[in-house]
Amino acid sequence: MLKRYFRPSHVSIVFHIFYEDVxxxxxxxxxxxxxxxxxxxxxxxDLSPEIMMALAKLTAPVRFLKVENIGMDVYPFLAAMEHFxxxxxxxxxxxxxxxxxxxxxxxxxxxxxxxxxxxxARLGKNIEFMKxxxxxxxxxxxxxxxxxxxAMKDNFRNVSDINRTSLHADLEQDWGFFAGTIFIxxxxxxxxxxxxxMIRNNFSIGSTRGDxxxxxxxxxxxxxxxxxxxxxxxxxxxxxxxxxxxxxxxxSSELISRIMKDIHAASLLRNRDAV
Numbered sequence: 001m002l003k004r005y006f007r008p009s010h011v012s013i014v015f016h017i018f019y020e021d022v023x024x025x026x027x028x029x030x031x032x033x034x035x036x037x038x039x040x041x042x043x044x045x046d047l048s049p050e051i052m053m054a055l056a057k058l059t060a061p062v063r064f065l066k067v068e069n070i071g072m073d074v075y076p077f078l079a080a081m082e083h084f085x086x087x088x089x090x091x092x093x094x095x096x097x098x099x100x101x102x103x104x105x106x107x108x109x110x111x112x113x114x115x116x117x118x119x120x121a122r123l124g125k126n127i128e129f130m131k132x133x134x135x136x137x138x139x140x141x142x143x144x145x146x147x148x149x150x151a152m153k154d155n156f157r158n159v160s161d162i163n164r165t166s167l168h169a170d171l172e173q174d175w176g177f178f179a180g181t182i183f184i185x186x187x188x189x190x191x192x193x194x195x196x197x198m199i200r201n202n203f204s205i206g207s208t209r210g211d212x213x214x215x216x217x218x219x220x221x222x223x224x225x226x227x228x229x230x231x232x233x234x235x236x237x238x239x240x241x242x243x244x245x246x247x248x249x250x251x252s253s254e255l256i257s258r259i260m261k262d263i264h265a266a267s268l269l270r271n272r273d274a275v
Contacts, residue, residue, distance in 0.1 A: 010090030011037035011127060012187070013060070016076040018044065020051050022097035022109075027054045029113070032120025035127060036060075040084055042076035044069035071203030073098075073181055074215035078196035081187075089187040091127055098180055107260040107267075108144070112182040114238035115141035122243070126184055126236060129245055136247070137231035138185045138223070140178035143259050145235045147251040148220050149174040154212030155220055158202075162221050166192050167228050176233060176251030177223025189225040240270065 013030065017023045030039070039062040041047075041055065047064075055062050065083050067076045073096035081087060093116070100106030116139075117123045130136050152159070163169055202214040226233050235249040252259060 011035055011093065012086055012089040012091070013037055013039045013093045013095060014042070014077055014080050014086070015039060016042045016073040016096040017047060017051065018073070019097040019099045020048055022099055023051055024054055026095055026097065026113070026117070027051075027058065029117045029120045029123075030058055030060075033117075033123050034121075035124050038063070040065065040080050040086070042067050042080050044076070068200075068205075070200070070205050071215045071218075072096075072213075074218045075196060075200070075203045077181075078190075078193070078199075078218075081190055082195040082197060086187050087191050091130060091184060092187045092190075093123065093127075093184045095182055098182065103264050104257050104260045107264045108180060108256065111141045111143045111238065111260070111263065112180050114240075115143070115236045116182050116184065118239065118243075122236075122239070123184075126245070129234070130184060130186075133232070133234075133247070135232050136234055137189050137226040137229060138178075138183060138233045139245075140183035140233075140235060141180075142235035142237045142244075142246065142249065143252075143263055144179045144182075144256070145176045145233075145249055145251050146179050146256060147174055147253045148177050148223060150253040151177075151179065151256070152220070153216070155217045158214055158217030159220050162193075162217060163224065166194060167221070167224060169224055169227050174251070175224050175227060176249070177220045179219065179256050181219050181222065183222070185222075185225075186231075189229055189231070192225070192228055193221070240267070 037060050039060050042065045044067055065080055067079050077094055098109050100109040126139055130139055204213050232248055234245055234247050237244050
């Protein structure tokens with residue numbers, strides 16, 4: 001049944017650009033992604049000539065959608081899914097310009113980019129692995145795969161409301177989600193969610209208070225989608241930690257800040273030993 005419903009023939013990159021310096025980093029990586037694909041760019045402000053020139057150098061066709069600056073990277077993603085009708089697009093890679101402001105943020109950004117994208121070739125490997133495993137519906141960075149129960153924070157009410165109206169999943173059973181919302185997924189799993197135009201007013205404008213926003217609830221809901229289709233999740237690690245892919249991983253109960261601090265400390269030790 002999964003082979004029938006989740007055909008992997010197409011790849012679509014849904015890329016929200018907010019911080020342009022980070023966007024250039026991502027675009028440079030995408031230049032090394034060789035599989036046939038399309039790029040869908042969402043943005044809330046006019047993109048600079050430098051960004052437009054960099055995007056023009058990609059080998060894939062690029063389409064643009066200007067959106068309101070609401071819901072961080074989540075609302076733009078849902079808006080792109082609706083506007084471009086990507087629900088049957090095959091495989092989706094969701095990217096955005098997550099910025100790292102401190103050690104935790106910088107490490108978090110590196111883990112997301114290096115695990116999912118790598119230098120671009122890694123993205124190709126991740127997608128080939130997904131194509132080879134039709135039961136696999138969602139792939140993301142191992143270090144960002146958190147327990148929804150342990151990392152629910154102030155999101156339970158919104159998660160419960162979204163689940164009640166769209167998924168009808170068992171929330172008493174824990175699940176994992178990718179903190180930072182950069183992942184690879186089969187597009188069909190987003191079909192049960194309401195279109196962005198129907199829920200636009202639920203999202204906050206501009207910067208947020210850090211957690212408990214509607215976008216944060218959707219961050220957790222995305223991780224619940226494979227359960228709706230009885231599919232599997234896989235996590236990946238960056239090359240310096242082995243470049244492994246693990247099926248049906250257990251989500252971490254640790255705080256994301258603690259995970260990233262530990263990874264940062266390990267990278268410092270590795271660099272010291274390499275000298």
